Amino acid sequence: MEEITIIVDDKMDGLRIDKALRDKVDLSRTKLQKLIAEGLVCVDDEPVKSNYKVKLDEEITVDLPEEVEYVVRPSKMDLDIVYEDDDIIVLNKEKGMIVHPTASTKELTLVEGVLYHCGKLSDVNGVLRPGVVHRIDKDTTGLIIMAKNNQAHEFLAEQLANHKMSRKYFVLVHGVIGHDHGTIDAPIGRDPYDRQKMAVTDKNSKDSITYFTVIERFENHSLIECSLKTGRTHQIRVHMEYIGFPVVNDPKYSFRKQKGDGQLLHAHQLTFVHPTTEESMTVNADLPEDFKRYLQELREEVGYNE
Template identity: 40%
Template sequence: MREWTVGLQDAGFRLDVFLAGCLKGEQSRSQLQKTIREGDVLVNGAPASVHYSTKTGDVITMKVFEIEVSRPLAESVDLDVRYEDDDCLVVYKPAGLVVHPAPGNPSGTLVNALLGHVKNLAEVGSAERPGIVHRLDKDTSGLLVVAKNKQAHANLSKQFKDHTIDRVYYAVVRGIVQHDEGKCEEPVGRAFVNKKKVMVKPTGGKDALTFFKVLKRFNNASFVEVRLQTGRTHQIRVHFQHMGHPVYGDSVYGYPSRLIGRQALHAAVLGFDHPRTGKFIHVKSDMPEDMQKLLKHLETEEA
C-alpha cells in the first residue's frame, strides 16, 4: 500500500488528479480512474469516487501491484569523459541527453552509456540509476560526477547531502539584473497541480539557496555566474523566474527563444573531495557552442 496525507496546498483537487500528481507519471489518468473505480483507492479508510474532491487532512491509501523494475541496459552511446579513476568519473552531458531511463526515454541515456563504459556499474546505487549521485535537466549541459563503486557512491552522495560540492553554472537570463551580486533563498517545492514543475513555496517548500554574480549586461538580458548551495530540482530556473529573470530559452518557466533551442544554462565547474583519498578534484567545462552564439548575438545587438 502507498499512503498520502492531503496538505493545505493539495486540497480541492479531484482524486485522480491528486494521485496523478503524487505518482509523477507512474500511471496514466485513465489507469488511476480504473484503479479508483475498482475500489483499490481508499479515502480515510473507505472507497471513494473518481470525482471526490480532496480535503486537508484526508488520508489516501492506494493498493500497489508490484511491477518488476526494468533495469537499463548497456548501450554504445558516445561518452565525453573529463576525469576518471578507479572510484569515480566526471562526464560532460550535452543538452538534449537524458541522464537516466524514464517513461518516454527508455534508452539512449547517459546511464546506458555509463553501463557500457564502467564494469559492474549495475551494482552501484539503485537499479534504475546506477552510479548516479546527482542529475542535470535534459536541456541543461555540463558536468556530472558518477560513482564507480558502492563506497564512492555513499561518499559522494553524502557530500551532495551536506552541500559541500562546488557547483558553478553559467546562465543567460532575460532582463537586466540590477544587483552585481546577490542571492535567492526562497524555499521551493512541487507545483500544486503539475507535479513535474517546481515553484517557490514559502510554506511547505524545501530550503534552497542560490548565489549569483552578473558577468555582463546586454540591452535586455544578463549573463550570470551561479553557485548552488543546495541542489533542488529546477532550482536555478525557478529562482531566476521568481526574481523576474527567467533563463533564456526556458519554455517551462519562461518562454522559448529563436536564438537558442533550450534553456541557456550550463554546469561549468564541479569540485568535490575524492571519495577515497580526500584530494580535491576540480573540473571545468567551456560553454557549449549554442550558448556562445547566443552571447555573440546579444553583443551584436548592442553594437
C-alpha cells in the same frame, strides 16, 4: 507508469518509509522494498533507502511500473569524459540527454552509455540509477560526476548532503540585472497548480538558496554565474523566474519567445573531495557551441566582440 503521491501526516511522521507506506498503498512489504531498492520511491524528488525516516509534510512519490520491468541497456555512445579513474567518472553532458532511465523511459540515457564504457557502476540508488550521485536536467549541459563503486558513491553523496560539493553554472537570463551579486533564499516545492513543475511556495517545500554573480550585461540579457547551497529540482530555473529574470529558452519556466531548444544553463565547474585520495579536485567544462553563438550574437547587437 502510475505515480502515487503522498504527503507525510502526523501518523506517519518519524516512521521508516516502508512502514509509513504500508497503510497508504496496496502493496506488500516485499514489493515496497523492491521499489525502494530500484529507486522508484522518492522523497521530495530524491530516491531514499528503506531505513529512511519520513518527516511531517514531506512529499513521497511512488512510481509503479508496468509488469514488464525496464532493463538498463549498456549502450555504446560518444561520451565527453572530463576525468576518470578507478572510483569516479566526470562527464560533460550534452543537451537533450536524460541522465538516468525511469520505468517509462524509451530513449537511451547517459547512465547506459557510462555503464557500457565502465562495465560497472555503484548500485546505491537502485537498478535505474546506477552510479548517479546527482542529476542535471535533460536540456541542461555540463558536468556530472558518477561513482563506479558504492564506497565512492556514499563518500560523494555525503559531501553533497553536507553542502561540501561546489557546483557552478553559467546561465543566460532575460533582463538586465542591476546589482553585481545576489542571494535568492526562497523555499521550493511542487507547483500546487501544475504537478509537473516546481515553484517557490510555502506548502510542502524545502529551504532553497541560490547565489549569483553577474558576469556580463547585454541590451536585454545578463550572463550570470550561479552556485547552489541546496540542490532542489529545477532550482536555478525556478529561482531566476521568481525574481523576474527567467532563463533564456526555458520551455517550462519562461514565457518569453524561444530561440533554440532548451534552457541556456551550463554546469561549468565542479569541486569535490576525491573519495580515495581525499584531495580537493576542481574540474571545468567549456560552454557548448550553441551557448557561445548566442552570446556572440548578443555582443554584436551592442556593438562589441569578445
